[in-house]
Amino acid sequence: MALREITNKDIRAVLKEHEQHRDSLIPILQGIQKKLGYISEEAVEVISSHLNISENDIYGVATFYAQFRFTRPGDHIVKVCQGTACHVRGCKRIMNEAIKYLGISAGETTPDYKFSLESVACFGSCALSPVVVIDDTVHGRMTAQNMKRLLKAIE
Numbered sequence: 087m088a089l090r091e092i093t094n095k096d097i098r099a100v101l102k103e104h105e106q107h108r109d110s111l112i113p114i115l116q117g118i119q120k121k122l123g124y125i126s127e128e129a130v131e132v133i134s135s136h137l138n139i140s141e142n143d144i145y146g147v148a149t150f151y152a153q154f155r156f157t158r159p160g161d162h163i164v165k166v167c168q169g170t171a172c173h174v175r176g177c178k179r180i181m182n183e184a185i186k187y188l189g190i191s192a193g194e195t196t197p198d199y200k201f202s203l204e205s206v207a208c209f210g211s212c213a214l215s216p217v218v219v220i221d222d223t224v225h226g227r228m229t230a231q232n233m234k235r236l237l238k239a240i241e
């Protein structure tokens with residue numbers, strides 16, 4: 087997913103698609119995340135005044151749902167499985183390769199916002215372990231060498 091520039095205009099466009107009512111909070115948050123890739127502080131401020139809900143309440147609701155992200159993600163999301171099957175088949179070496187290549191830890195985004203690196207418990211594709219998902223593409227039977235090759239190809 088290519089990341090878009092966060093603008094007030096984008097946020098307002100999402101607000102327009104929903105009723106100006108507290109019940110619209112979750113669909114609005116989903117719409118903003120879909121459009122912008124995350125829920126920015128600016129978005130929370132705008133939603134707060136639009137729906138007359140305090141920013142604290144919005145964060146309270148939004149953090150309850152794991153689907154919402156509050157930091158700007160990279161253009162490419164690299165997820166490395168750390169589940170048991172993948173662990174047994176060497177996912178640690180793959181994660182270490184990604185950490186070394188990108189210069190960030192799991193849970194972080196590169197300063198140029200090109201990549202975010204995430205650790206995932208299990209993709210449910212254990213037969214393909216070790217598994218890495220880059221954006222929406224699943225890469226099974228991954229090796230550290232292939233990890234590096236894939237990241238290089240994206241750059």
Ligand code: FES
Pocket residue numbers: 167168169170171172173207208209210211212213215216217
């Ligand atoms: S443990 Fe990695 S996909 Fe299940």
